[in-house]
Amino acid sequence: MHHAIIHTAFDLLAVTLAVAVGWVVYRWRLHEQLVKTAASVSSGYFIALSLGSITGAFFFGTLNLYLMGLHDIGRSVLGALFGAIMMVELYKLRRGARGSTGYIYVVPFCVVIAIGRLGCFFSGMEDQTYGVPTGLPWGHDFGDGIMRHPVPLYESFSMLAFMVFTLLTLKSHKDIIIRYGFYLCVGFYGAQRFVWEFLKPYAAIGPLNMFQYLCIGLIIYSSIMIYGAGHAHRTA
Template sequence: MIVVPTDPLWHHVGDAAAWMAAAIGGRWVYRRRRPAVEALAARTTPGYFLSLALGAVAGAWLFGSLNLRAPSHSIAGALAGAIAGVELWKWRHGVRGSTGGPFVVPLCLGIIVGRWGCLFAGLPDATFGIPTGLPWGVDLGDGIARQPVQIYESLAMLLFLLAYRSALRQERPWAVQHGFHAFVLAYAVQRFVWEFLKPYPSLVFSLNLFHLLMIGLAAYALVWIARSRRL
């Protein structure tokens, strides 16, 4: 068992570090993938980003609070809310096709870094795993070895980011044309798996709220990828 020094304040440190990592990722995208950034700017207005931000905030607090039955927020909910806000804006303004490619690297980096803040925030963060007998179980202050689900998610998204970067360099169609939806699908699949290792209340059989949300996100990604191939 690995004893982790925890403090709720680390959640805020993790959030700040995640935003910094996302900003660095955004700068990389601007410098290395400028045509994609310019294409996004040409197809959108400030209302696009306002819809994205409002959707993310609403989704984060809605799903986080529903899951814990108390005021809280969630990165999964923020992603779902941002997607809903953007897709509504696109529908109202007649914008077709994917616009999320430039956000993939910043989002990945934000999740990779931010999840470590959740880990060091300890039990009050309510993102801990179920008890385990595995040697890498983490003690977050209660003397119980738990699944380090935060680390699992961080490493899973790091692996996706490395694969995505490699595919971009090789101009692979899935990364160039469907990068955002590939990101959503990868996030949904790995998060669906880790949810079985969390003590959240079940809603349908053994599935919790985030299981159902991940099914929805995966369906969204697969439908977009299939539809894009038919166009």
Template sequence: MNAFFIDTYRNDFRHGSNAFVEDLAVFGVISIITSQKAHVATGDGGVTVGVLISFWFRRKAGLERPAGITQQDQHHYYLLALLLGLVVGSTLFGTLNLHLAGQGGLAKSMLGGIFGAILAAETFKYFAGIRQSTGFYFVPGLIMLIAVGRIGCFLAGLPDFTYGVETSLPWGVDFGDGVQRHPVQLYETLTMFACLAVLLISYPRQPLFWQRHGFYVFVLVYAGQRFAWEFLKPYPPVFAGLNLFHWISLALLVYALLMLNRSQTDVE
């Protein structure tokens, strides 16, 4: 670990922050959603960039901990709940999708992980009596992790099972089987970079909006684009012509819209 991170951790501990625990959570995210050898370099890069973005943005915005989390111990339990939900959701839905496609083994899914983490966070908030959004604290770093992680999925090729269906478009990519396919992984990367750009540009002018509603906006964008890209993937339908990840995306879209409406009502 280089001097920058050592100094950063030392300063954060001196001021009572949970930076080290949060970075473990970030490493946990990467370790759960990456399994192919081609992911190693991009996974490490995603962790580094995600951590740097998180540190920079939190300090610039003055975000010491997630909104509504008032105590150090509460913060730790909250993070543990997120990690548990992430692990269970990622493995459960990733593996289920693999088996629905007629393949064996274990798989991991970022979409499933986010779904599980949200379910765990909302359960924790219910019992802790927290009503406001707590997730914006993680959004900038999470966006970068997804963006860079999808580059790893692209480089992993066919074994990663995240490629697109056949296309005649000029930017189609042959992953080694002689078929030109939609590079859906890069579609997601570009969407996440655009999302981060909008956040960074608009946050200085509308900090309260982002702090109150930013996580739900992120979920809305993430789930919306995932729903769209799923039509370009070779996953089998499970109901009404939609695959498993379509339905998870729809569930997250409903969640985001309901929570945006509730948070706006609370403000009014």
């Protein structure tokens, strides 16, 4: 119960700050473009986004626990992102919508990960996001008396760094973020998460764990979409 309270508190803080920071960024640099983007989608977009993220979060989170031999219900932010992308892209394909619609979520997503992973870190072993044992000086005892890689902090700092990059780019070249920002974020998140997964004691499926296969999918998606967006811009 203690770890659940800690995690919930950080989750609420993460969402609150993400909404607040997202609003500031929207008013600062994205207001004009978002009006145009909003006109190209309907309520179906948000239904697809919600269904995809919720389904992906619980399906992949629970599947990972099952593969670890734990019969419990889990949630996964990686699964949520993967599910949301799949559903939104299917919606856009059916509607014939083109161009990136996810740039507004880049900074809020970074905030959610950066703050939310602190909740994972302070929740201890029961959160199931701890790392493998390490002899490095920054190893952390998650509650079992063993010094382990503080993987949640690695992910938190990585996404914080990407957020800084995004804000600096928005300040000087906002068109880059509007056109490529979401895809860059997805690719970066997938790449850094792929690396950190080697430091987690998750069950493997072949040479990799389940989340690493999802990361590969995100990296491929990101690469294809960046290439497509660049090609469309050059031929416009």
